[in-house]
Amino acid sequence: MPAAPFHKALPRAVALLSCTLFAEAARADVPTPLAGVGIGGSLAITSDYIYRGVSESDGEAVLQGDLHVSSTGGSFLGLWGSGRDSDLEPGTPAVLELYLGHRFDLTTAWSATLSARAHYYVGPNDPYEPSDDYQEITAAVSYLDRFTFSVTAIPNAVRYWVYQRLGRDLAWVADASGQYLIGAGVLLTGGAGYYYSSGSGTGIERATGYGYGNVGLAYEWRAWRVDVSYFFTQEASHRTYPYPSADGRVAATLAWRF
Secondary structure, three states, rough: OOOHHHHOOOHHHHHHOOOOOHHHOOOHHHHHHOOEEEEEEEEEEEEEOOOOOOOOOOOOOOEEEEEEEOOOOOOEEEEEEEEEEOOOOOOOOEEEEEEEEEEEOOOEEEEEEEEEEEEEEEEOOOOOOHHHHHHHEEEEEEEEEEEEEEEEEEEEEEEEEOEEEEEEEEEEEEEEEEEEEEEOOOOEEEEEEEEEEOOOOOHOOOOEEEEEEEEEEEEEOOEEEEEEEEEEHHHHHHHHOOOOOOOOEEEEEEEEOH
């Protein structure tokens, strides 16, 4: 069975803005001997691992991959991973994300997804460096493959001020992502989001937030997809993350879905 076109299920590897779009991978997977269960995934290389407006590879190319199982009823479970710059906090060369969730078909065009994700920094690092691992819960609503809006709660988000680790606070993220098929496999892509940290005090520990987004083009051919995007991020991102801002950067991703 050939892989479904990417515009039917945008893979996590190229969902540079929104963490919710990987939920769409639950569609059009390859059937398995288990009734109603499918398997799928993707491999990708990106010129810059940008997520929520900041770069975790600091402009260096990294490999990314996803493997998941799904049911015809809408449930999915998967593992996503990416390389990163080990010179950035917390000093590890890779990240892994274990995710699960369920997609609810509201109408023939609209769907809602509830998902949970555990984010782990893996690989050798300073044994005295505290863990930056975190978990989050996301609720999303989508119109076909064209638009997704999501709200994410991160109860144990790690908070930084530039390179100073302050602790953990409750954080909220609102994302809107979309793509529009122009024709002949070419898509216009884009989105915007806002990250809000609730804070735990005054001064540098006060509540803060920042906006981010991207615009770009994508091209699909069979199981392949190329994305090129321009990113913008508010300067306030340094109040939350110790990673370089993606503001003004251009990143390209080549992905293959299986």
